[in-house]
Amino acid sequence: MVHIISVTKVIQLIFIYSLTATLHDPAFGDSPPYNTCSSSAADSGHAGAIYSNLKKVLxxxxxxxxxxxxxxxxxxxxxxxxxxxxxxxxxxxxxTCNNCITTATQDITKLCPNKTDAIVWEEVCQLRYAYGNFFGQLDVSGNIPKYNRKNISEPERYRSVVNNTLNNLTKLAAFDPSNEMYATGEVPFTNSDTLYALVQCTKDLSADDCDACLNKAIADILSCCYFSRGARLLSRSCYLRYELYAFYNGDTEASVSVGNQASGKSNQRRMWMIIILAAVAAFLLLVVASTGYFFAAKKVARKRKGMVRKQIQLHKIGDASKTGLRYQHVRGRDDDLKAQDFYIDLETLDVATSNFSDSNMLGQGGFGPVYKGVLSDGKEIAVKRLSSCSEQGNAEFTNEVLLILKLQHKNLVKLLGFCVDGDEKLLVYEFMPNSSLDAILFDPRKRGLLCWSKRINIVNGIVKGILYLHEDSRLRIIHRDLKASNVLLDYDMNPKISDFGMARIFAGSEGEVNTARIVGTYGYMAPEYAMEGLYSIKSDVFSFGVLLIEIITGRRNTGFNQSRGATAPNLLAYAWHLWNEGNALDLIDPLLTDTCSPDEFLRYIHIGLLCVQEDAFDRPTMSSVVVMLQGETITLCQPQKPAFSFGRVTDDDDNNYCSVNGLTISDLSPR
Structure with a gap:
């Protein structure tokens, strides 16, 4: 059996090598140059002068x-x-540009001799000439699509991802002057594949013409080639391309699977390989069978041992007298979640995260670092490794595990499991491929991926998630650290609220709690919480208001750059200043001017200012915010002055988390 399998693999390697060796371009069936020539030739009476002028231009x-x-x-x-x-x-x-244009100059005269209008596309450049003035004129006639010969397994889903990505990049290229008519982006498609896309316009076009050219290019390429893994659209006035490899970083499709080519062997070496494998086949079978039996027996023994250890440790995590928990599981109305069913041993997490390698670190949170991991079944996870000096001790850890397991909402990051092993305490969450909102919203090159409709979808998702925590979950939970970096984005840019390490449980109908421990992030904390330690559902409303204004303006509240000479310490102050002047539209993100209604923008700014009013009593509840966002006919009251200073805080970037004070917290009590 081993002999047969080995021969089959050798044959496959030979086939792959012979196939890839015959391809000049691994992605496309033909290779540049591509050209389009007019059918008309130069007038014979002026041919000499025209040819001389063409030579000078080239x-x-x-x-x-x-x-x-x-x-x-x-x-x-x-x-x-x-x-x-x-x-x-x-x-x-x-x-490279110089070499490409030199080649294009030779090709265009050879491929289109004496033509009145011609264009040639090389691999990374294009060259055009005409006897009439075409500068600054949009021309989308004769667009040429080229597509990768390999098809995608999910064409309709891929088409949607490609369409959204190219449309977002189009806005970046056309309407953000800093991008100079050019934009690239990458978006995860599957666990193993990432979409890489590029758009570019000739710089003689206006922003509107660039937008029109790329929109036509997108329509053309998706109408013919959406089933393909990659494609490019050649146009006189613009260019686009997308692939499942980073072509604009120098990668080729062949380099993605370069191991296939490196596996080629000479005939003599293959023959020796077959002989050796045949000779040891019986021995290998015996070894495999013995090893399989050994590890199977060891796994059973370890599982039994692990169950005993888990039961012992689960008795130790948390103080029953303080938490009110008397059992190792949480009883629901119609289900029974056993903690051991969600337990993941440390050995598994070590392997998944490559021993918590720095290269797998996703970020540093308030209670410790977060790592990306991949389980043995290929499932991607995020592992939150709690700092040993963190005051999130056993009781808080028990709170997070046993309660978040019960929280099920599409706009909350899902807890998949946990681990307690000695001093190690870890939480395992679903992995969010598009990182956090701040990583895209405040990146000038990525912000264009968030069009107005996507931003409103994110706003509505955050509202629904917080409303669930405040009013719809079985226990009222206040987040206390709602911010852009704690809003994660899935494959479709849907928001999921993360980091419940600072969420606290309210007893019964109690509406406000006082704590000596102030944790949070500068710029998002409500003034009464920062200065007096008082937190309530209105604290989260304040944080949401800050986040809302950041999302629709594309600017950070903290580190805000003043403009128009206004004296403002932060974005809230500046928004209040412009609101009172009647100039709130000055806040609109320039990338949204074509997709956002001014009236809708002003309404969202209005709601944001209502949420950040200095007096917590004046702020609306999250349920009221939902009504405001959905009801365009509802009359909004005038906002009062927001809080501009925030008292004492724990900086989000400060890595010393051992000096915080103790926490006063109520017992758990269901509603």
Whole structure:
């Protein structure tokens, strides 16, 4: 059996090697240059002068290519004037651009001799000339799609992801001047595949024409090639491409599977391999069978041992007199969640996170670092490793495990399991592929991925998640650290609220608690909590108001850069200033101007200001906020002045978490 399997693998390797060796371009069936030539030739009476002017234009463009990724030139008088321009993809070097345009110059004269209008596309550049002035004029005629010969397994879902990604990049390229008509982005598609996309326009176009050109390109490419793993669209005025490998970082499809090519062997070596494998086949079978039996027996023994250890440790985590928990499981109305069913041993988490390697660290939270892990079945997880000096002790840990396991809402990050092993306390959550909201919202290159509709979807999701914690869950929970970095995004940019390490349980209908321990993040904390230690559901409302204004403006509350000469310590103060002046529309994110209704934007700013009023009594509840967001006909009251200073806080970036004071907390009590 081993002999047969080995021969089969060798044959497969030979086939793969022979196949890849014949491909000039591993992604596309044909290779550049691609060209389009007009059917008409130059008038014979002016052919000499026109050819001379064309030669001058091409030489000028080739010289410019050593210093710029885009240039245009013209030469001649009115009757024989020739116009030309080139565009190199922004990610290549100037030397590569120069070489590409030099090649394009040779190809265009060879492929389109004496034509009045011609364009040639090379791998990373395009060159165009015409006898009429086309500078600044949008031209989407004759778009040419090119697609990868390999198909995708989920074409409809892939089409949706590609469409959303390209549309978002289009807005970035067209309407963000800092991007200079160019944008790239990457979006996870599956656990193993990431979509990489690029869009670019010629710089002679207006922003609106760039947007129109790329929209037409997207429509063309998706109508013909959505089933393919990758594609590019060649247009006179713009260019787009997407693949499942980082082509703009120098990767090729062949490099993704380079191990296949490296596996080629000579005929003689393959023959020796077959002989050796045949000789030891019986021995290997015996070893495999023996090893399998040994590990199976060991696994059973370890499982039994682990069950005993878990039962012992579960008795120790938490003080029953303080938590009110008398059992090792939480009884629900119609279910019975046993803690041991969610227990994941430390050995498994060590393997999943590569021994908690720094390369797997996703971030540093208030109670310790968070790592990405992959379980043996391929499932991706996020592991929160609680700091040994954290005051989130056994009682708090028990609270987080036993309560979050009961919290089920589409806008809350799901707890999958936990581990207690000596001093180690770990929580295992579902993995969110698009990281946290702040990583995209405050990144000038990624912010364009969040169009107005996506931002409103995120706002509504956050509201629903917090409303569930405040009013709809079986125990009232206050988050106390709601912020952009604690809102994670799934594959479709849907929000999920994370980090319940600072959530506290309210007893019965009690509405406000006082604590000597102040934890939170500067810029998001309600003033009464920061200065007096008083927290209530209105504390989360304040944090939500800050977050709402950040989301729709694309600006941070803290570290806010003043503009228009206004004296404002933060975004809230500046928003209040513009609101009173009647200039609140100045706050709108420039990337949203074409997709956002001014009236809708002003309404959201209004709601945000109502949530951040200094007096907690004046702030609405989350249920009222839901009504405000959904009811356009509802009349909103005038907001009062927001709180501009925030008293004492624990900085989110401060890694010393051992000096906080103790916490006063009520016993657990169901509603």
């Amino acid at each position: 030489i000028s463009l080739a010289l410019n290519a050593s210093a710029a990724k885009f240039s245009d030139a013209s030469s001649g008088n009115d009757s024989d004037r020739v116009y030309g321009l080139y565009m190199c993809l922004n990610y290549i070097s100037n030397d």
